[in-house]
Amino acid sequence: MGEGLPTNTRIVVIGGGVIGASVAWHLTRLGCRDVVVLERGQIGCGTTWHSAGNIVRMSTDPVAVEIYAQSASVVAELDQRHTIGWRPCGRVMLARTQERFQEFDTIIQILRNQGTQVESISPAEVQEKLPMMNTDDLVGALWSPGDGRVDPTALTAAYCREAKQSGARFFEGVEVKQALTEKGVVTGVETDQGQIKCEVVVNCAGMWARDLGLRNDIDIPLYAVEHFYALTETLDDTYPQMPTFRDPDGLIYGREEVGGLLVGCFDRDALPVRLSDLPTPFEFGLLNENWDQFLPYMEQAIHRIPALADCGVRTLVNGPESFTPDAEAHLDEAPGLKNYFVLAGLSSSGVTRSGGMGGALARWIVEGDPGMDLSRYSLKRFGPEHNEESFLRRRVRDMPSAHFGLER
16 A cells, blocks of 8 residues: 555545445456555554444345345355355344234245345244243244345455455545536546546545535435444353344344454443544544443343353444445445445445445446345435435434334
8 A cells, every 4th residue: 555646537536434345345256457545544444344244135025135245245255255254153143022923924934035044943942042042031033044144344355355466546544525527427536645537436435424425415414323232251152153133123233353242232321422522533432331221122132042141241342434314324425416426324234235235336336236235225215315414413423223123
């Protein structure tokens, strides 16, 4: 990354997290080698590095299922050539109520129709897979053996390494100020180190995508909130291939982590984070621990895994993540500005959707067709009022818990 900033390229990708890296990788795979990725900090220094790294396949939407399947396929492919920490350990989705358990029938039908193995299992079968788990109040669970976990930083590095080998160029410490335009068409970008002429701009700036969009009068409704997970001391009955789990009725999730557990939550009253309040630079940064906010979910975790009551917590990670007003991603060409594309607001599922969404966007740019119906991710689903900060701060408080409605 020591070369000088170019003055011309075909495509500029803004943001060097797992999403920007995936887009660059897919572009080069489609034969587009004239790609420049600009990261204002260091590669993977934003939300990516503190992601839990779970790879999932479950959804009630066929398009989302296809995106998840493509992502899982990309991870499995990269795992053949790089050490990315991929563990196809499966996932258990718990149901405390009959209503929740019946929701699983819809997921099973859709996934099986698209060739994904999944089945409902009994509480006894849950305990076989997760011996430390209290299953007394469970009706059943959904078992997805193809799910797993990956190291987000290593996955991002693999995307970057192969994209660079195919001609893409990555630059750290370069801040994009705005896109340059002429008559409603992208012509380049202005950075803190000069201008780059280009044909296409891709905004993959994560939490900062909204602010960047506003500089070109583009509404990208998203807002950051505090997001928590605890890393525990060692715990009996954990093992490296232990399935990941979600307890949607308790708003918690977890997986094995270095002989202990990673236990996180998607809270109902999440705390908004104003980006201007973050320290500058905010690279590989975390917010302060907030046990008052996390404690109710730790209690849920102890209910589900009683041994946690006597297990120490090494640290409580509080890493901000951005959510949209409906907890869905933005994947679209900006209305009113040709060749300005947006892939942001992944709402805490950037790693698990990076392969599928990065591929869809790359196909759209190179071939003119993403290969799937992306209307649910359109920027046009929101109006200008939905990009007002006051609205977003109110709205996103409820969005993390939307993960535990019907799987998206």
